[in-house]
Amino acid sequence: MRTMVVGGGIGGLSTALSLHAAGLGCVVVEAARTLRPLGVGINMQPHAVRELTELGLGPVLADLGVETSFMSVADRHGNIIMALPRGRSAGYRWPQYSVHRGELQMALLAAVEERIGPVRTGVAFEGFEQDGDGVLITLRQGGRVLRERVDVLVGADGVQSSVRARLWPYGDPLRWGGIRMWRGVAESDPVLDGATVLAGGSNSAAKFVTYHISARNPRLLNWVAEVKVAEPGIVPDADWSREGSHADVSRHFASWKYPLVDIPALLAATKRILEYPMVDRDPLPAGARAG
Helix, strand or coil: CEEEEECCCHHHHHHHHHHHHCCCEEEEEECCCCCCCCCCEEEECHHHHHHHHHHHHHHHHHHHCEECCEEEEECCCCCEEEEEECHHHHCCCCCCEEEEHHHHHHHHHHHHHHHCCCCEECCEEEEEEEECCEEEEEEEECCEEEEEEECEEEECCCCCCHHHHHHCCCCCCEEEEEEEEEEEEEECCCCCCCCEEEEEECCCCEEEEEEECCCCCCCEEEEEEEEECCCCEEECCCCCCCECCHHHHHCCCCCCCCCCCCHHHHHHCCCCCEEEEEEECCCCCCCCCCC
């Protein structure tokens, strides 16, 4: 059995490693010409860490990320409302990690290339036809159109998935909860114990989340500012690489009395701020397929 995974992100690379571990042949294609360690911090819950640990990547995760100790919630004045243990501190067999998204992707890429072979970059998915013998996939590489037959096609190309769009071409809008996000990474003194995910405020108005993301550089701090700016609705598009401004995000937190994190200093130390709406898509109907 041969599977083609469209998308060389965290989901696609993890899928490829799992297929390989099960003894199934697979290839990963990615539209970008070069995979780079882009993005900011993410949190990996224990059930996700379990999957990668069983793929032999436990030591890699421990070397990259910060094992999360607590999830602490505070008000806008810095009063801790509650502190919940996380990962192994909460009784799970596997830890929770805070890690830089790009570094995790590069670690998964290295594992795929070592175990399976190179990811085919610069290859864009264009369409597919399914029949009793499998899937005939149309790809484009530069000016060349390629057609390849596989047994299984996996779309792991994100919320803007081209595979999903071909599978369900009947209207599939991005759902927005009205929250706009600003995100960035900067160096900072330890927040609390240096391993806590700290969330201040609330999604009803404004929330500011921080957590350290690097075992190699304990000062590296990820921050997320979430602000309710509109009522829930639909947006036509979302640009994940849009540059945000210090002034735009700062004005939402100017009145905060927040001794836990020096928010103005943290924003000032951030070289690049990303801004985008918090969006998702509705699940497709069970068994959905085009035509």
